[in-house]
Amino acid sequence: MTKLAQWLWGLALLGSTWAALTMGALGLELPSSFREVLWPLPAYLLVSAGCYALGTVGYRVATFHDCEDAARELQSQIQEARADLTRRGLRF
Amino acid sequence: MATGTDQVVGLGLVALSLIIFTYYTAWVILLPFIDSQHVIHKYFLPRAYAIAIPLAAGLLLLLFVGIFITYVMLKNQKDTKKAQ
Numbered sequence: 718m719t720k721l722a723q724w725l726w727g728l729a730l731l732g733s734t735w736a737a738l739t740m741g742a743l744g745l746e747l748p749s750s751f752r753e754v755l756w757p758l759p760a761y762l763l764v765s766a767g768c769y770a771l772g773t774v775g776y777r778v779a780t781f782h783d784c785e786d787a788a789r790e791l792q793s794q795i796q797e798a799r800a801d802l803t804r805r806g807l808r809f
Numbered sequence: 810m811a812t813g814t815d816q817v818v819g820l821g822l823v824a825l826s827l828i829i830f831t832y833y834t835a836w837v838i839l840l841p842f843i844d845s846q847h848v849i850h851k852y853f854l855p856r857a858y859a860i861a862i863p864l865a866a867g868l869l870l871l872l873f874v875g876i877f878i879t880y881v882m883l884k885n886q887k888d889t890k891k892a893q
Contacts, residue, residue: 750842753841753856754838757856757859758837760863761837761859765833768830768833771822771826772827775819775820775821775823775825776819776822778818778822779818779819783815
Protein backbone atom coordinates (compact mmCIF):
# COMPACT_ATOMS: atom_id res chain seq x y z
CA MET A 718 0.00 0.00 0.00
CA THR A 719 1.39 3.43 -0.92
CA LYS A 720 2.04 6.17 1.64
CA LEU A 721 -0.84 8.21 0.24
CA ALA A 722 -3.21 5.27 0.63
CA GLN A 723 -2.02 4.76 4.22
CA TRP A 724 -2.56 8.41 5.10
CA LEU A 725 -6.00 8.51 3.49
CA TRP A 726 -6.95 5.28 5.26
CA GLY A 727 -5.83 6.68 8.64
CA LEU A 728 -7.62 9.97 8.02
CA ALA A 729 -10.81 8.19 6.96
CA LEU A 730 -10.69 6.02 10.10
CA LEU A 731 -10.14 8.96 12.46
CA GLY A 732 -12.68 11.08 10.60
CA SER A 733 -15.41 8.48 10.78
CA THR A 734 -14.71 7.85 14.49
CA TRP A 735 -14.99 11.58 15.19
CA ALA A 736 -18.18 11.91 13.13
CA ALA A 737 -19.76 8.90 14.83
CA LEU A 738 -18.93 10.23 18.29
CA THR A 739 -20.03 13.81 17.54
CA MET A 740 -23.39 12.82 16.07
CA GLY A 741 -24.07 10.33 18.84
CA ALA A 742 -24.41 7.48 16.34
CA LEU A 743 -22.85 5.03 18.80
CA GLY A 744 -25.53 5.74 21.38
CA LEU A 745 -23.02 6.61 24.12
CA GLU A 746 -24.09 9.34 26.55
CA LEU A 747 -20.91 11.40 26.84
CA PRO A 748 -20.63 14.15 29.51
CA SER A 749 -21.22 17.61 28.02
CA SER A 750 -17.69 18.94 28.70
CA PHE A 751 -16.31 15.92 26.81
CA ARG A 752 -18.50 16.76 23.81
CA GLU A 753 -17.42 20.41 24.06
CA VAL A 754 -13.80 19.31 23.60
CA LEU A 755 -14.65 16.75 20.91
CA TRP A 756 -16.38 18.78 18.23
CA PRO A 757 -13.56 21.28 17.45
CA LEU A 758 -10.95 18.48 17.51
CA PRO A 759 -10.19 18.34 13.73
CA ALA A 760 -9.64 22.11 13.63
CA TYR A 761 -7.49 21.83 16.74
CA LEU A 762 -5.30 19.11 15.23
CA LEU A 763 -4.88 21.16 12.04
CA VAL A 764 -3.88 24.28 13.96
CA SER A 765 -1.45 22.28 16.12
CA ALA A 766 0.14 20.73 13.02
CA GLY A 767 0.49 24.22 11.52
CA CYS A 768 2.06 25.57 14.72
CA TYR A 769 4.49 22.64 14.82
CA ALA A 770 5.49 23.25 11.19
CA LEU A 771 5.96 26.98 11.80
CA GLY A 772 7.99 26.38 14.97
CA THR A 773 10.24 23.79 13.30
CA VAL A 774 10.92 26.10 10.34
CA GLY A 775 11.72 28.99 12.69
CA TYR A 776 14.00 26.85 14.83
CA ARG A 777 15.93 25.51 11.86
CA VAL A 778 16.32 29.02 10.44
CA ALA A 779 17.68 30.26 13.77
CA THR A 780 20.15 27.37 14.25
CA PHE A 781 21.35 27.03 10.66
CA HIS A 782 25.15 26.76 10.44
CA ASP A 783 26.37 29.57 8.19
CA CYS A 784 29.76 29.10 6.49
CA GLU A 785 30.91 32.65 5.68
CA ASP A 786 34.24 31.58 4.11
CA ALA A 787 32.68 28.94 1.89
CA ALA A 788 30.02 31.44 0.75
CA ARG A 789 32.63 34.04 -0.22
CA GLU A 790 34.74 31.42 -1.98
CA LEU A 791 31.69 30.22 -3.91
CA GLN A 792 30.81 33.77 -5.00
CA SER A 793 34.33 34.40 -6.31
CA GLN A 794 34.27 31.07 -8.17
CA ILE A 795 30.96 32.09 -9.77
CA GLN A 796 32.48 35.39 -10.94
CA GLU A 797 35.47 33.50 -12.36
CA ALA A 798 33.23 31.07 -14.24
CA ARG A 799 31.07 33.90 -15.64
CA ALA A 800 34.12 35.81 -16.88
CA ASP A 801 35.56 32.67 -18.44
CA LEU A 802 32.34 31.71 -20.22
CA THR A 803 31.75 35.26 -21.51
CA ARG A 804 35.26 35.21 -22.89
CA ARG A 805 34.44 32.00 -24.73
CA GLY A 806 31.42 33.63 -26.28
CA LEU A 807 28.44 32.47 -24.16
CA ARG A 808 25.88 35.24 -23.68
CA PHE A 809 24.02 35.40 -20.38
CA MET B 810 25.06 29.45 14.09
CA ALA B 811 22.97 31.69 11.89
CA THR B 812 23.59 35.40 12.27
CA GLY B 813 21.68 38.62 12.91
CA THR B 814 18.24 38.86 11.32
CA ASP B 815 18.12 35.11 10.64
CA GLN B 816 18.25 34.34 14.34
CA VAL B 817 15.73 37.05 15.23
CA VAL B 818 13.26 35.90 12.58
CA GLY B 819 13.71 32.24 13.49
CA LEU B 820 13.23 32.75 17.20
CA GLY B 821 10.31 35.07 16.50
CA LEU B 822 8.60 32.33 14.52
CA VAL B 823 9.22 29.82 17.33
CA ALA B 824 7.78 32.22 19.92
CA LEU B 825 4.76 32.98 17.72
CA SER B 826 3.99 29.30 17.17
CA LEU B 827 4.25 28.60 20.92
CA ILE B 828 1.93 31.50 21.77
CA ILE B 829 -0.66 30.42 19.22
CA PHE B 830 -0.44 26.79 20.34
CA THR B 831 -0.80 27.60 24.05
CA TYR B 832 -3.73 29.99 23.58
CA TYR B 833 -5.55 27.64 21.21
CA THR B 834 -4.98 24.61 23.45
CA ALA B 835 -6.29 26.49 26.48
CA TRP B 836 -9.30 27.65 24.42
CA VAL B 837 -10.28 24.29 22.94
CA ILE B 838 -9.09 21.72 25.51
CA LEU B 839 -8.95 23.34 28.94
CA LEU B 840 -11.81 25.85 29.00
CA PRO B 841 -14.74 23.34 28.89
CA PHE B 842 -13.45 21.84 32.14
CA ILE B 843 -13.29 25.16 33.96
CA ASP B 844 -16.34 26.38 35.86
CA SER B 845 -18.24 28.90 33.68
CA GLN B 846 -18.19 31.54 36.45
CA HIS B 847 -14.38 31.61 36.59
CA VAL B 848 -12.76 34.95 35.57
CA ILE B 849 -10.49 33.29 32.98
CA HIS B 850 -13.41 32.99 30.51
CA LYS B 851 -13.16 36.75 30.06
CA TYR B 852 -9.91 36.33 28.11
CA PHE B 853 -11.36 34.00 25.48
CA LEU B 854 -13.82 34.66 22.66
CA PRO B 855 -17.05 32.63 22.29
CA ARG B 856 -16.33 29.04 21.34
CA ALA B 857 -17.65 29.29 17.79
CA TYR B 858 -14.70 31.54 16.91
CA ALA B 859 -12.33 28.64 17.67
CA ILE B 860 -13.47 27.12 14.36
CA ALA B 861 -14.32 30.30 12.45
CA ILE B 862 -10.95 32.06 12.83
CA PRO B 863 -8.70 29.14 11.66
CA LEU B 864 -11.16 28.44 8.83
CA ALA B 865 -11.08 32.07 7.65
CA ALA B 866 -7.29 32.15 7.96
CA GLY B 867 -7.01 28.93 5.93
CA LEU B 868 -9.24 30.31 3.19
CA LEU B 869 -7.23 33.54 3.08
CA LEU B 870 -4.05 31.50 2.76
CA LEU B 871 -5.50 29.53 -0.15
CA LEU B 872 -6.57 32.80 -1.76
CA PHE B 873 -3.07 34.26 -1.55
CA VAL B 874 -1.47 31.08 -2.86
CA GLY B 875 -3.91 31.10 -5.80
CA ILE B 876 -3.25 34.76 -6.56
CA PHE B 877 0.51 34.16 -6.45
CA ILE B 878 0.30 31.17 -8.80
CA THR B 879 -1.90 33.12 -11.23
CA TYR B 880 0.52 36.05 -11.18
CA VAL B 881 3.55 33.85 -11.89
CA MET B 882 1.75 31.99 -14.67
CA LEU B 883 0.64 35.23 -16.36
CA LYS B 884 4.17 36.65 -16.11
CA ASN B 885 5.62 33.51 -17.73
CA GLN B 886 3.04 33.60 -20.49
CA LYS B 887 3.81 37.24 -21.23
CA ASP B 888 7.56 36.51 -21.34
CA THR B 889 7.10 33.60 -23.73
CA LYS B 890 4.97 35.78 -26.02
CA LYS B 891 7.60 38.52 -26.02
CA ALA B 892 10.35 36.03 -26.87
CA GLN B 893 8.43 34.73 -29.90
